[in-house]
Amino acid sequence: MTFNKNVKFRSCTLKTFNFSLPYNMLKIELYSNLAWLFIYTTYIIGIVSVYLANFCLPQMLRYGKALPANDNSSGNKAVKWFFGLKVPHNYFTHFYANGLVLSLINAFLFPSQLLVWLLVIHTVRRLAECLLCTNWGSNSQIHVAHYLVGLWFYTTLNLSIYLGLADSTELTIRGEMHTVKLIAVLLFAVFSFDQSFNHLHLSTLVKYSLPTRGLFKWIACAHYFDELMIYISLFIVNKNTRLATGMSVIWVISNLGVSAVQTKSYYESKFKDCVRPKYAMIPFVL
Numbered sequence: 291m292t293f294n295k296n297v298k299f300r301s302c303t304l305k306t307f308n309f310s311l312p313y314n315m316l317k318i319e320l321y322s323n324l325a326w327l328f329i330y331t332t333y334i335i336g337i338v339s340v341y342l343a344n345f346c347l348p349q350m351l352r353y354g355k356a357l358p359a360n361d362n363s364s365g366n367k368a369v370k371w372f373f374g375l376k377v378p379h380n381y382f383t384h385f386y387a388n389g390l391v392l393s394l395i396n397a398f399l400f401p402s403q404l405l406v407w408l409l410v411i412h413t414v415r416r417l418a419e420c421l422l423c424t425n426w427g428s429n430s431q432i433h434v435a436h437y438l439v440g441l442w443f444y445t446t447l448n449l450s451i452y453l454g455l456a457d458s459t460e461l462t463i464r465g466e467m468h469t470v471k472l473i474a475v476l477l478f479a480v481f482s483f484d485q486s487f488n489h490l491h492l493s494t495l496v497k498y499s500l501p502t503r504g505l506f507k508w509i510a511c512a513h514y515f516d517e518l519m520i521y522i523s524l525f526i527v528n529k530n531t532r533l534a535t536g537m538s539v540i541w542v543i544s545n546l547g548v549s550a551v552q553t554k555s556y557y558e559s560k561f562k563d564c565v566r567p568k569y570a571m572i573p574f575v576l
Contacts, residue, residue, distance in 0.1 A: 333537050454533060478527075521539045550570040551576070
């Protein structure tokens with residue numbers, strides 16, 4: 291058999307398969323799973339630590355009016371040193387500055403997602419209130435653990451929202467505004483306004499006096515109730531991030547709930563002759 295030398299045969303060489311694409315996808319999936327593991331673990335540790343500290347080391351959670359005048363519960367030098375690790379109370383502004391930067395990054399990455407813009411609005415408002423409205427006591431301090439937890443929360447919140455939106459194709463700003471989302475936006479607006487009103491009221495009070503306007507008539511920490519409702523609205527607004535925002539709701543209830551109970555106890559002990567709010571944070575519940 292002879293072959294025509296002029297006939298060109300197709301190359302039998304197999305095309306090189308791009309193994310880098312699935313490998314990179316596996317790496318991304320691994321990093322995503324590790325990030326979620328970090329988020330789950332730290333939320334669980336954080337919530338458990340809040341309740342343990344409340345029962346075993348309550349002075350670590352207290353600040354401002356709830357802080358006892360004499361905090362010499364132990365003669366152990368190491369314990370005293372630990373409890374002495376404090377930062378100025380006005381470092382609260384760092385929480386919202388950090389949260390604003392991270393939420394703006396999410397807004398840049400997911401500009402069509404309503405949730406990220408609501409979080410931007412929330413952190414801008416809270417940062418502005420901290421800088422322009424809140425009267426920080428010159429000697430008021432918080433424990434360094436409290437400070438680090440605040441930074442952790444806003445970092446973890448934005449990271450979990452990023453992970454929840456990464457696979458999302460939902461266009462909530464340009465798309466149809468569904469009834470559920472409309473309700474969420476209304477809740478966000480109402481309780482954001484009420485929280486600003488409550489923070490302004492607190493800023494006008496004489497130091498450690500009893501707030502009496504608005505929801506403070508019934509709720510000792512009405513501004514904490516507003517915070518909870520704001521996070522519930524964020525939970526409602528986007529179905530793809532409900533795991534992330536759901537964990538933040540649980541955290542707000544746990545963390546602020548403990549602080550609200552301490553504040554209510556303080557009011558009950560100091561203002562015995564006044565009409566005091568019936569609830570600490572959540573009407574009919576807490």
